[in-house]
Amino acid sequence: MSALLDVTGLRVTYPGRGFRARPDEVLHGVSLDVAEGETHGLVGESGSGKTTIGRAVLGLVATSGGTITFAGQDITHATRKSRRALARDIQVVFQDPYGSLNPALTVGDILSEPLRVQGVEAGRARARIGELLDQVGLPGDSYERLPREFSGGQRQRVAIARALAPSPRLIVCDEPVSALDLSNQARVLDLFVDIQRRTGVAYLFVSHDLAVIRHVSHRVSVIHRGDIVECGPAAQVTSSPEHPYTQTLMLAAPVADPVRQRARRAGRRRLAAAEPKR
Incomplete structure (x- = not known):
């Protein structure tokens, strides 16, 4: 499959808060791609930078480095006129369905x-x-x-x-089910899968929930503190993760068995204690 969306070495820097505060780089050279008709899941905790990647693809935040290419066209610094034309091919579903x-x-x-x-x-x-x-x-x-x-x-x-x-080729899905209850989450996720099967649309699917990402994704990238720490096929990353942070995300998902849940909490604490502090 050829890359429909190609993000290479993406950096985003926000101004610091307060007088003489240093700028805060929230993405440190992130790279990922989305193929035609594929769902690429992007998972990480709040503040990891995952939503910023989606906003950069949509042109909602300025980039400080790297390139964003869509269908072979560099859209990193696309003008407003170009963005209006791109809206036919790139759409978004936001987190809050009412807002x-x-x-x-x-x-x-x-x-x-x-x-x-x-x-x-x-x-x-x-x-x-x-x-x-x-x-x-x-x-x-x-x-x-x-x-x-x-x-x-x-x-x-x-x-x-x-x-x-507008029959887009790519939809950026920014936490599209996190505001819904569990039964509605499952129905909407199945709807996303069914729509992709019928239309061939590609998704960049952003979520903090590894279980949600597993349900819809072909490939998964895990982002932590502005860096992609693991990337691979969804089945592999969500069931046998290699990076300690991905393992922590997997252990954070609750299970019905209280014994297993207790063991998962203990494992999560061990991984958190071993993680280097910044």
Whole structure:
């Protein structure tokens, strides 16, 4: 498989807080790639830099080094005009399904917006929205309803439908199920897998949960303190990790057996104690 997205030596630096504070480099030369039709999972704890990678790909944060290439085109410092054109091929699903939707617009208006930007005429847009609602498992009468009339899982389906509207080649999924309860998480994850099977869209899937990443990913990169510490096939990284930090993430996932859970907690404490301090 050829690389659709290629991130090489990516660095992102934020200004320091306070007078004369030193700049804070949050990504230290990160490299990863996403193939056509692939899900590349990016997993790490809060503050590891995983969301910053997704935001850099979307052009939402400035980079201080490295390159981001999409379909052979360098988009590291793409202009606003170029970014508008890229929106046809690169879309995003954010963490909060309600905060990412305009509460004053109906679902029909939300889904037609990216189509209007592309110049799709009204009749074709209405037909496309009907396809999208069916694709994400929402009833046809959703068109006239407001986001507040839906549950959290249904709102995330609306957000997924909006991302799919322009038929993108890549979707950046930024913790898309972390705000949902477990039953809705499973349904939405299965929806992502089903959509990829039918459309061939690629995902850069960002999460702090190794179990979520295992469910949807073909390959996994583990990020810790701004560095990729392990990368490989999802089955290998999520079941037999080599790096101590990945092992800690695996042990952090709860299990139903209290004896095994006690042993996992003890193992996690040992790994945490052995980790070098910064």
